[in-house]
């Protein structure tokens with residue numbers, strides 16, 4: 001399984017503080033089913049640099065550690081880029097690192113607001129051929145209150161990745177409910193751990209699968225957990241089907257629905 005959003009590098013952001021902790025997190029990821037991971041340190045000018053060049057160095061360094069420790073996870077470069085005003089310039093300067101070196105760029109979102117310049121900023125990246133993936137929209141208060149704004153961004157070609165901990169309640173009830181609803185409505189196309197520390201919240205594929213299957217069924221679970229992450233690494237388009245709100249509400253009680261209809265339709 002592929003983890004497209006995870007903080008596995010020690011001492012470079014708010015992830016693990018030292019190598020020992022970073023390796024403990026990697027072992028948890030392996031035990032949780034991860035076999036390929038993109039390193040996604042925060043890139044937030046003035047706070048965390050983590051330029052593309054640095055991240056490519058981290059991949060080599062950490063892969064050497066994994067090989068020595070027998071941790072069978074293949075590492076690829078990535079980044080979680082904060083969408084400040086000069087994001088386009090940072091791309092042009094070569095500071096941004098796409099996921100696996102392809103066309104998709106993981107874009108951080110603030111926890112509370114989602115300033116309206118963000119759409120314009122991301123459109124300007126799309127015009128350059130980049131495909132933004134919004135990180136954890138379920139944890140953003142503005143998008144929780146106005147999911148139609150997220151929907152509009154998805155309709156313009158952006159995609160969204162949930163932090164798995166949201167589904168498990170790690171970021172509060174509001175984020176949990178939004179994670180469920182966004183998944184059911186098709187507003188989330190990818191699930192990743194976004195793990196920072198081995199002591200949590202750190203939820204990897206083997207823990208997530210049953211929870212996600214209960215919400216959206218086995219077929220769509222395979223899409224968000226396996227097929228779409230591979231599409232990201234291959235720079236292929238991720239198809240989207242957004243389910244109207246009323247239907248998604250009906251699907252919040254999947255057990256009866258699942259018994260009455262085909263499980264693959266849930």
Ligand SMILES: [Fe+2]
Nearest residue numbers: 005007080194
């Ligand atoms: Fe992150």
